[in-house]
Amino acid sequence: MLEVNNKFEIGEEVYTGIRVPVKYKCPICDGEGKFLHNGYEVRCNNCCGSGKLHNTHQFLLEPVKVRIQRIIASIWNEQISIKYKVDCTEANVRNRSETTLFKTFEETEQYCKKCNTKEMVGEF
Numbered sequence: 001m002l003e004v005n006n007k008f009e010i011g012e013e014v015y016t017g018i019r020v021p022v023k024y025k026c027p028i029c030d031g032e033g034k035f036l037h038n039g040y041e042v043r044c045n046n047c048c049g050s051g052k053l054h055n056t057h058q059f060l061l062e063p064v065k066v067r068i069q070r071i072i073a074s075i076w077n078e079q080i081s082i083k084y085k086v087d088c089t090e091a092n093v094r095n096r097s098e099t100t101l102f103k104t105f106e107e108t109e110q111y112c113k114k115c116n117t118k119e120m121v122g123e124f
Helices: 105-116
Strands: 013-025 034-037 040-043 052-076 079-087 095-097
Touching: 013 105, 052 105
Parallel strands: none
Antiparallel strands: 013 052, 034 040, 052 079, 079 095
16 A cells, blocks of 8 residues: 655645746836936837736746645556646636655745756755
């Protein structure tokens, strides 16, 4: 008989990393969203007046708090895989494996730093 040892329980609040696009200051308006042209204040078309740009292909991991909603254990050839359905108010996060969930913010922050600096490869 196989025994499933899950790391977290339903309803428990834990932390995980979420992918956030890298944002940088617009070089045209210098992050102001507008600039002066021939004495007139003009909205910057490069950044649509926001002052920030982001690269859709470049992401960083940031820690976020989630709540465990459901635990799903899959068994194949006596190998057990545990996945968690989570609820997050800050981002669209639904499924996480046990290796990407952490009990403390500090543990998650370290994981995110290692992934962002390419010391290790994240599962995201």
